[in-house]
Amino acid sequence: MKHLISPLDLSVSELDEILDLAESIIQDPKKYANVCHHKKLATLFYEPSTRTRLSFEAAMLNLGGSVLGFSSADSSSAAKGESVADTIRVISGYADICAMRHPKEGAPLVASKYSSIPVINAGDGGHNHPTQTLTDLLTMKQLKGRLNNLTVGLCGDLKFGRTVHSLINALVRYENISFVLISPEELRIPTYLREEVLEANNISYKEVNVLEEVMPELDLLYMTRVQKERFFNEEDYIRLKDSFILDRKKMEYAKPDMLVLHPLPRVNEISTDIDDDPRAVYFKQAQFGVYVRMALIMKLLEVEVC
Amino acid sequence: MKHLISPLDLSVSELDEILDLAESIIQDPKKYANVCHHKKLATLFYEPSTRTRLSFEAAMLNLGGSVLGFSSADSSSAAKGESVADTIRVISGYADICAMRHPKEGAPLVASKYSSIPVINAGDGGHNHPTQTLTDLLTMKQLKGRLNNLTVGLCGDLKFGRTVHSLINALVRYENISFVLISPEELRIPTYLREEVLEANNISYKEVNVLEEVMPELDLLYMTRVQKERFFNEEDYIRLKDSFILDRKKMEYAKPDMLVLHPLPRVNEISTDIDDDPRAVYFKQAQFGVYVRMALIMKLLEVEVC
Amino acid sequence: MKHLISPLDLSVSELDEILDLAESIIQDPKKYANVCHHKKLATLFYEPSTRTRLSFEAAMLNLGGSVLGFSSADSSSAAKGESVADTIRVISGYADICAMRHPKEGAPLVASKYSSIPVINAGDGGHNHPTQTLTDLLTMKQLKGRLNNLTVGLCGDLKFGRTVHSLINALVRYENISFVLISPEELRIPTYLREEVLEANNISYKEVNVLEEVMPELDLLYMTRVQKERFFNEEDYIRLKDSFILDRKKMEYAKPDMLVLHPLPRVNEISTDIDDDPRAVYFKQAQFGVYVRMALIMKLLEVEVC
Structure with missing residues (x-):
């Protein structure tokens, strides 16, 4: 393991190693507070993404390392035509290591081929965002205690949402996962996912367009944002953006230990009136993102606690 | 004391504690060089303000901590509609702590209600900027030796200048302060300040529109910038911006120990020909801003020298 | 030595001191990993230059110091009219020290007159960029083993390219240097350089407009980018930008130990098909830029290894 470009670069056992290390860090963060002393993380963000960038920076600082980089393409040499x-x-x-966010699919993969330091894909267009997937898995493992035997609801924009695609790809490798795919017709998962991933692996799933009626079955509900920039026209966006809003009323149908996750930022797809519900764990999830990035950085830099 | 949103959040004794700590730091900065080791400051600047941001960053670095954040809204998730x-x-x-600058009044207050870490208001619109007030008070205390028995001149844009409003609110809590308010008619202090703060507290003050004639009375002269963005039209700005420029000639009328303060940046309201006058202390004032922020961060994080 | 504004601010012996220190750092970087602990570098970039900024930041972090600053003018107080x-x-x-990049010639010199900390010019318009020159010299010294007895080819935009001008100025102070100046007629070196530097110092040089034929003579070939922003019109730029492209075919004429340098970023003036040629040292050169900045920062801050 040298770079992390796609979530599927990691075998299940490598993934488990990272999640285990993240859980050790959560137990005793002080033990890891200096393991990256004198190491430097470069955050190369060719498009802005404050949350992801700050999560990486917090992770490296928590390990005692330091950070340099840029937060948008205009302040980078890209503007001068550099490849x-x-x-x-x-x-x-x-x-010593870098995290790259790029609007073009495949840019971090290209970078990894020329790099002499580990490259972490911090999101490339609508393609991959593997540390988000690691974050989602750690959240599930920490708060449900397992990554198997789960009925997982995925709701919102399932067509363009890369976090959902990555999560499906990652979860099908665990035992006894079934999916409930909740979206408007127009925003269903792409055909390749349905055929080559779900059906090819004999994964149980169903596609519905009413959130309320499937609530009672779910162990987890993964909500996603309807991203304006993915739509072809304004009209479609306005018609669909408010579909499938999660609120207190719908939460009444859910199991008492069902968890609500969201990759954030949320716009209005989750009503703020459920923020205080203990099942709403999306802010905890953001914090788990720091821990899992700490574990990933440690693995890629091959540093260990002495 | 958990957050600092308005200068009046601090009682006089809390304020004195911060100023005392700042003075201890000035005496022996090395003693404090590691007190925030492994602590992180987030600088959340929804509008650019280099001076304030760098002052916070320098403060945290001086305490051995580290910094992450953003310096303008376009590189933040705000652009994606996050609250x-x-x-x-x-x-x-x-x-572990954050400093927030926001163009909207009240944004840091809202943040403090949802935050589990201390929030420092680093300026919200034309409203509050409490660390500037702390800076002003520390400068006066350090260089005059007292915060009472002072005749304080406030000059320039007294209508829109939030630093002036905050400073008046802070100083009326000390003994025997009198104000000389020097401005064009159009830029006098707002009615609520005159009535509810000055008159309600029986504070001695006068309003004049000629700087020169009051110079001999002043112990301190606080100059302010005429901010273009506060004006309703270009014409008014041009007519008024050069009013009340402080220069060497006017300084001849001042007491030999009168101090000139300015929140900076200065445009042309103080002529550069007085920069070498020992009474011109505005650059020292900027440096005191670092010390007082160090003290504030320590208080809010409840760290102590061991 | 208090500031570094022009490469000629340094005497040959001061320059040698910096290069010697840089070479010691390369030998044993760990020895220097804490020499700037608790020191702060301010990077004041009034125009974006990611490479230069990150090189300074990496240098300071490698010395155990920390960094604050801004990466473009819009996020600075310059926008509010501050001088x-x-x-x-x-x-x-x-x-404790600062590196300033500014679009206006002379801005870092002005800064140095008012500064109480060392100021390093990190590029001022088309004028000076002394740390690039230090980088070039260190690369030559490290990889050729000497700074004298060299035939140096300079190719590309010799009229507007400040790195070339600075390098000529620096190299004429060493023994037995001869230059081969390779450019289109329109982009030859300025008259003052030809007359006041080369001819006044009796330096051997020739001006040619075909790269291929002079390749066999060169010990070093310094390639430069044709910068669009230096041209008066688009047409001239398009006609000239591809002149003098270095590729594998031309490299066949070169000595087996000739080195190719480039200040980067490269656009297309060096074909990527020579990147794997061991004589292509421009990426190493970028790394030497970090080491020489480490040495410079140490000298200006007067810190030493204990």
């Missing part, structure tokens, strides 16, 4: 391949070869001389 | 309440709940998992 | 003189006086209270 990602050239940039990463230079950055390899400046830092 | 301040959601952002602060996420940031609470990333950092 | 460089005022900014640097404030920053002097926030940091």
Whole structure:
């Protein structure tokens, strides 16, 4: 394991190692407070993503390391026409590890081919965002105690939402997972996912367009944002964005230990009136994102607690 | 004391504690060089303010802590429609304390209600900017030796200048302060300040529109910038911006130990020909801003020198 | 030596001291990993330059120090009309040393006159960029073993390219250097360089407009980018930008130990098909830039290994 470009780069056992390490960090964060002393993380964000960038920075600082980088393309050499391949070869001389966010699919993969330091894909277009998937898995494992025997509801924009696609890909590798896919017709999961991932692996799933009626079955409900930038026209966006809003009334139908996750930022797909419900764990999830990135950085840098 | 949103959140004795600690730090900064080791400050600047942001960052670094954050709204999740309440709940998992600058009045107050870490208001619109007030008070205390028995001149834009309003609110709590309010008619202090603060507290004050003639009375002269963005039209700005420029000639009328303060940045309301006058202390004032923020961060994080 | 504004601020012996220190750092970087503990570098970038900024930041972090600053003018107080003189006086209270990039020639020199901390010019318009020159010299010294007895080819935009001008100025102070100046007629070196530097010092040089034929003579080939922003019109840029592209075919004419340098970013003036040629050292050069900045920061801060 040298780079992390797609969530599927990790075998289930490598994934488990990272999740186990993250859980050890949660237990005793002080033990890890200096393991990356004198190590530097470069955050190369060709498009802004404050949450993801700050999560990486917090992770590296928590490990005693330091951070340099840029937070948007205009303040980078990209504006002068430099290729990602050239940039990463230079950055390899400046830092020990890097996290790259890029609007173009495949850019972090290209970078990894020219890099002499580990490259973490921090999101490439609508493609991959593996540390979000690690975050989701850690949240489930920590708060449900397991990654198998789960009925997982995925709700919202299932067509364009890369976090949902990655999560499905990751979860099908565990035992006895079944999916409830809740979306408007227009925003169902892509055909390749249905055929090549779910059906090819004999995974139990159903597709519905009413959130309320499936609530009682779910162990987890993963809500997603309807992203304006993924729509072809304003009209479709306005018609669909408020579909499938989760509120206190719908939560009444849920199991007492069902968990609500969300990759954040939330706009209005989860009503704020459920924020105080103990089953609403999306803010905890954001914090787990820091721990899992700490574990990932440690693994990729091959540092250990002495 | 959990957050600092308005300068009046602090009682006089809490204020004195912070100023005393700042003075101890000035005496022996090395003693405090590691007190915030492994602590993280998040600088959440929804509008740019380099000076304030760097002052906070320098303060945290001087205490041995580290910093993460953003310096303008476009590189933040705000662009994706996230609420301040959601952002602060996420940031609470990333950092130990935060400083927030926001163009909207009240945003830091909202944040403080949802935050599990201390929130410092680093300026909200034309409303509050409590660390500037702390800076002003520390400068006066350090360089005049007292915060009572002072005749304080306030000059420039007294209508829109929030630093002036905060400073008046803070100083009326000390003994025997009298104000000389120097401004064009159009830029006098708001009625509520005159009636509810000055007159309600029986504070001695006068309002004049000629700087020169009151110079001999002043112990302190607090100059302020005429901010273009506060004016309703260009014409008014141009007519008024050069009023009340302080220069070497006017300084001849001042007491030999009168101090000139300014929150900076200065445009042209203080002529550069007085920069070398020992009574011009505005650059020292900027440095005191670092010390007082160090003290504030320590108080809010409840860290102590061992 | 208090500031570094122009490469010629350094005597040859001061330059040698910095290069020697950089070479010691390369030998044993760990020895220097804490020498700037508790020191702060301010990176004041009034125009974006990711590579240069990150190189400074990496340098300071490698020395155990920390960094604060801004990466473009819009997030700075410059937007509020503050002068460089005022900014640097404030920053002097926030940091121990600063690196300033500015679109206006002379801005770092002005800053140095008002600063109480060392100022390093990190590029001022088309004027000076002394740390690039230090980087170039360290690369030559490390990889050729000497800074004298060299035939140096300079290729590309020799009229507007400040790195080339600085390098010529620096190299004429060493023994037995001869230059081969390779450019289109329109982009030859300025008259003052030809007359006041090369001819006044009796330096051997020739000006040619075909790269291929002079390849066999060169010990070093310094390639430069044709910068769009230096051209008066689009047409000239398009006609000239592809002149003098270095590729594998031309490399066949070069000596087996000729080195290719480039200040980066490269656009297309060096074909990527020579990146794997061991003589192509431009990415190493970028890394040497970190080491030489470490040495410079140490010298200016007068810190030493204990």
